[in-house]
Amino acid sequence: MSERPPIVVALQNAANCPVNLVGQWITQAGLEVRTLHLYAKQPFPHDVAELKKSLAGSPLAGIISLGGSISADDDDVAPWLIGERALLADAISLGVPVLGLCLGAQLLALSTGGSVDLAELPEIGVHAVTIKDSADEVFGALASSEQLPTIQWHQDEVRHLPPGATSIAKSSSCRNQIYRMGRLQYGLQFHPEADPTIVRMWEKHGDDAYQRSGRSVEGLGQIEREVHQSIDQIKSVWSEPIKRWAELASQPLETQLEQPSQHR
Template sequence: MRLHYIQHVPFEHPGIILDWAQEHGYPLSNTQIYQEDAFPAQKDFDWLIVMGGPMNIYEEDKYPWLKKEKEFILQSINSGKIVIGICLGAQLAADVLGGKVTKNEQKEIGWLPVTFNENIKKESVFSDFPEEMTVFQWHGDTFSQLPPNAYSIAQSKGCKQQAFVYGGTVYAFQFHLEIGENTIKDLLHHCSDEMTVGDYVQTSEYILNNIPMLEPIQKYMKKFLDNLSESRV
């Protein structure tokens, strides 16, 4: 099984997903899109992970590579690849599948709970997930309208759409289960301007004091990946 990931900024990479792939000996390749790397041929990978970033999916004038990336993601979905979208990556997946991405009423930044709904039981890859989990959030946009034939699996008080599944091959997460301590610190440094006052925006001090919350969410990300890989054997 060969994994390919798209990285939009130097400081936001797949984190624990990289560790998991290396532990299992799965080949990894990547497109550093901010360096204008080329996308691979569809025959050269099996899973696609699309990472987050401070840009928005509708800023094609500012980030012209977004158009080509959207085309590549849709091509990957249509080719039957496993596609895992995280934050911006989830919004890109929603967009190419016919959903709608807009500003959320509230920003969510920090350690915040999400609740998983009954739909999660449709997917065995989430068999070990609890009904509620405190996750790491950093977003201002959301997929306010799901793509046709997709279904929501999670929500929070600050954001109605937290995650969706499409076709048994696309898994889109608004929140971060993959993130590591260094990436959190980098976000606090590079994206501090996004930390405006809000009901669901925590302080840098609070975020850093709760770094131990990473351990359980990383565990669930690895379990999801294990289940997903086993289901494809």
């Protein structure tokens, strides 16, 4: 009998925010991605022990918390966020690899003692970020490039990092574009998973971030065209670090925990 591939569990918070490109890259690295549709009220474990049990013997490699137009503390609108924050906090405390993407990064920060607030300037469309830590084992190789294109769609931001977390990337208007909690535990304010098709859905949805940014006056389809022009470069930049994260996350947790953690 062949070994079961390690599983990365994706927590989907909105129908129009699937794991998409990130899921493809993780699969290419030899792992399986299993999506839980929280927005559709799919039951899910609120701690790591129960999550592992639900995988029926397959090893848990990591957790991804995905995006959405809600805020990280919108518990009245999205009551599943309470359990999701509990699961993320448990994962961080146990050293489980985590990727939080946009809303997911905000949920991760809020669940571990950080704060999330309305950004002074929403970021919508393609924006450049800069990696500040060349020693980071996942993203450090990108530090030699000053302008890394990303797809952004947010009006909230992580205002204060959780205790022990380190900011390793910034943009012109957001100082915490990527932050690191512990080994293989990251929050990313941008959307490496997005592509023109997904951006088209976001434009049509016309959420508060889109309206507040002022970009809605440019006309429907403008941001999709902008993303279409940059998507090949975006994929080229972000596919390798995501695959690297997946490959490292697929190692047994005991091996990972032998490495120093930045989170205290």
